[in-house]
Amino acid sequence: MTGGRYCYRDVLPLTAMVTMECINVALNTLFKAATLKGMSYHVFVAYAYAVAALILLPSPFFSHRSRVLPPVNFSIISKICLLGLIGCASQIVGYTGINYSSPTLSSAISNLIPAFTFILAIIFRMEKVALRSSSSQAKIIGTVVSISGAFVVVLYKGPPVILTSFPSISLRQPLSSPRSNWVIGGLFLTTEYILVPMWYIVQAQIMKEYPAELTVVFFYNLIVSILAAIVGFITEPNWSAWRIKFDIALLSIVCSGVFGSCLNNSVHTWAIRLKGPVYVAMFKPLSIVIAVAMGVMFLGDTLYLGSVVGATIISIGFYTVMWGKAKEEMVDESEIDSLEALSAHRIPLLQNHKKQGV
Template identity: 70%
Template structure:
C-alpha cells in the first residue's frame, strides 16, 4: 500500500514540480545567456541539433522493438510541417523572453487552453451549448484569460519586488513599455501557434505511433529550418561560435532536459494521473519564474505581471474545470459528444502532454 501511494501520489507530485522548475530554469538560463550576447536564432538551431543527436538511436531501437508502419512521404511531410511550426514557436518564444522576462512567458503559457478552445471552435472540433455549464465555463475562462493577457502585455507597472537596492532602481514607471509590449505580442503569437502544433502532432501520432522516432525526425527538420532562418538573420560568423560558457550550458541543457526528459515525465504523469492533474501545475511556473528571476537575473516583479498572471490563472482553471465537467458528464451519460470524439485530434486538456510550455515550446518545440 505504501509503495502504491508513493508511486501514484508522491512521485508524480515531486516529478511535476521538478519539471516546472526545470522548464523555468531553462528559460532563466537562456535569458542569462542572451544578456551576454548570444543570439536566440543561433540558440534555437543548436538546441535542435543537440536534441536530434540525443535521439539519434531512437529510429533503430524502435524498428527492432515493435512493428510500425513505414515512414512514407506523407508522414515525413507532416513531421516537416510540425518542425516548421515548432521552430516558429521557439523563435517567437525566445524572442519574447529576450524582450521581456521568463516570468511573463510563464504567465502567458496559461493561454494555451484558451487558444486551443478557440481553434477547436473555428475548425468545428468543439460544439458550444450556451445553456451548458461546461460551455459557459470554457467561454468565460477564455475571455478572462485573454483579458489577463492584455493586462500583462500593455501594463508593466512599477516594480513591487526586487533584490536590488532602491537607490539603484532607474526604471520608468510608465505603464506602456514598448519593449515589454513587443515581448508580450511575440509570446501571444507563440501560444496561438502552440495549439496548432498539438493538433498536428496528435494526427501524426495516429498515423505513426512512435513518439521517440517522430520526435527525432521533428528535431532533425527543426534544426535544418532554424539553421536556414539563422543564416539569414545572423550574418556575423562570430555569432555561431559558441564558447564553453553559459551559452553552451544553456544549449546543451535545453536539448537534453527540454526535448527528452521533460517529454518523458509528462507522458508518464499523464498515464498515471491524467491530463487534468498535469495541467494544474502550469500556473506554479509563474511563482517559480519570479523566484528564479529575482535570484539569478536580478529581475523585478512588476505589478502588471502579478495582476495579469492572477487573472490568466483564474481563466486557466475556469477553462480546465469546464472541460473536466464536460468529460465527466459525457462519461455519466455514456454519450460521446463531438468534443470528446475529437479529443484524440485536438485535446484541450492533453495539450499539455508535450509541454515546455516555453515550455514545450520554449524547451523542445
C-alpha cells in the same frame, strides 16, 4: 487498477505539465543571460535541437520493437515536416522576442495560448462545446478568467507585498537589457504564441495516425535543427558566431537541448495524446505565476500586490478549466461503461437464444 489508471491519466500529466512550466521559465531566463554574452539565438536554436535529436537518436529503433506501429506514409511525413516548420518558426521568433524584451514578458504573453488553442480545437472538432453543458461553460469561463488574471499581473503593479533586501544574482540583469524594445519583442512573442497552438493541433493529428511520441519528437527536433541551421548560416555567415565557448552559452544550449527540446517536447507530445491540446495549453497561464515566484526566490525581485491578485485569478481560472475537463471525462467514461454493460447484457441473451434454438 482504478487508482493506477487515475494516477496515470490525471495525477501524472498534472505533475509533469507543472514541472515543464517551471523548467521553461528557467530555460528562458538562462537563454536571456546567454544572449547578453553575445550568443546568437539562430545558433542557439540549431545547436539546442541538434543536442535533442542526438539524445533521441535510438528512439525510432526501440519504438518499432516495443509496439506495433502503422507504416510511415506520405501523410505522416508531411505532417511531421509541417510540425518542424511551425516549430522552427515559433522558436526563432520567440527567442527573438525574448532577446528584445524579457522572459517575464514572454511568460505574460504566453497566456494567449489557451484562447487560441481552444478556438482552433473547436474549429478542428477536437473539443466538444455545448453551451448548455456545465463542463463546457467551465472551460470557457476558466479560459477567460486565466487570461484576465495574466493581464492583471502585467498591467497592475500595486504596492509591494514582500521586499527583498539580498542582492540578486546576475540572471536578473537580462530583464533590463539595454537592447530591450518591448513593442518589437511583444510583436515577436505574440507571433510565437499564435504558432504554438497550431503546433499543438498538428501534433495531436500526428498522434492519432502515429502514436510514437519519442520517434515523432526525434524527427521533429532533427527537422528544426536543419531548418534553424539553414536560417542561421544566412543570418550569421561569420563562423566565429558558431564557436561556442565553455561558458553560460554552452550551459544554455545543453540545458535547453536536454530539458527543453528533448524532455519538454516529449512530455508535451505525450500529454497531447493522452489529454488533448487544450489541456496542455491551459498550463501556460501558470508560467507567469512561476516566473514571479522564481524571481522572488532566486533573483531577489520584489513581490507586488498585482502579482498576488493576478496569480490568484489565474489559479481560479486554471482549476475551473480542470474541473470542466474532469467532468467531461467522467461523462465520457460513464457513457463508455454503459455501452460496455449494454453489450455484455446482450451477449448472454444471444447465447440463450442460440441454446433454445438448438
